[in-house]
Amino acid sequence: MTSTTTTAPAGRQRRRTGPFRHRGSIWGLLAWVCGLLFFLPFGWMLLTSLHSEPAAATNPPDIGAGLTLQGFREFFGESTGVSPWPPLINSLTASIASTVLVLVLAVPAAYALSIKPVRKWTDVMFFFLSTKMLPAVAGLLPVYLIAQHAGMLDNIWLLVILYTSMNLPIAVWMMRSFLAEVPKEILEAASIDGAGLLTILTRIIAPVAAPGIAATALISFIFSWNELLFARVLTGVVAGTAPVFLTGFVTSQGLFLAKVCAAAVCVSLPVLIAGFAAQDKLVQGLSLGAVK
Template structure:
């Protein structure tokens, strides 16, 4: 009886599944390497904030130096009497208020440019993008003069308006890409049932593009929280934000590295907490529409 025997694979032939596993493993190692590289500066900042000034300024650094919370006590006013809470509250007010305004303006604008496109919508999108081409420092003097004549210097609501105008173009571009993937049939069905535009946006569009809204809100919040140039020039004692407060640790007496690192860690925590809490929505939002 002739037995049918399968031809063995040629010598040197590669198993596609093994190659795929190896490629995935290499990509995983590369992703871990990139993550560690990006995390190292923050980890080094945290470690430096837990050292004394002498150990923090040592070259080469003393990795095994004793740990202390003196830098954090200095940040919260121990020995100086300067409280960080007013700048932190100002940053939170400007960031949250401007982010809410950005969403209230960007979602209807993106709806008009994607689902119900206006005439020459590409020109409108280019106009939004062109507003980001001017360097911020180029518009600093006109903004300062307008704020001075209007009596808005050292006013937190001036920063709210500025941050809204600065983040609105990016938000419109992001939200348009998210809304363009919403099926038009569900909105047509709602319109036939008698739903108006506010109802369609609130009850139909918003739940579908919620990951995109979360990603847009998070990016707007981060940009507003980290902004320094306008806050440094247009504010003073009353409306100073957290980044402005951070620059106060660089004095004419020198750079106190441990205190600066402690202040930077504390000021970075709200952004890190927001990013960690919304990381799943951020990944979904930024990848929305990437795979058709």
């Protein structure tokens, strides 16, 4: 009688956990399939960049063609003498500087809207969101005229200002959801101990919300790095960015697919490296504000 009562629950437990175990395997397989599907365009672009121009231009593409680095040599100016380093440095400068400014402005704003909420904070959040409702091309002409009168055309710091203003609303929305998860007891204890606002932000908020800050910084960096419209219109020779330099490979002589793919791979590498380096913080940060 005793053996029956001890083995029956174990059998029921095995029957319950079995389907869940298989369900977890199916979800894992689906995750791998989705990951491979997202990687497939970049993998195809990388493979095309390693082909010669005749092999890359065949229809259907010749996957088994010989590999070469000629496309990457063309990107780094072997035949033209045009170096890609100035545009890459311009993109790096604009992206990093604007990301730092976005964090400096977004963290205190999110602190005021979540931990120390201001009056009618929902109206403030809607105002931030409303700034993203206007298409970027609609504000292109006014921004161009203002930059022309201010003498800031073809100036990298103009892009820093624009990228900061473009990414700040999204950063405030993200940081508010992250900071809302910070335990209020920690902040109350710090206030009782005499900590000021700057101390709370740097020594308490920043370590606790580090995953959210990393996710916000990475998304702001990606948006700034990939921006083309304003960089194409407002810059020229001096402040041209990597996406603008990339469009120069589409010429009137035709589309040299291998060279364009090689250039696109090189321009995409900084974003891929940044995302890979911060992938653990990115996953934690993106899930931090969603779990209540």
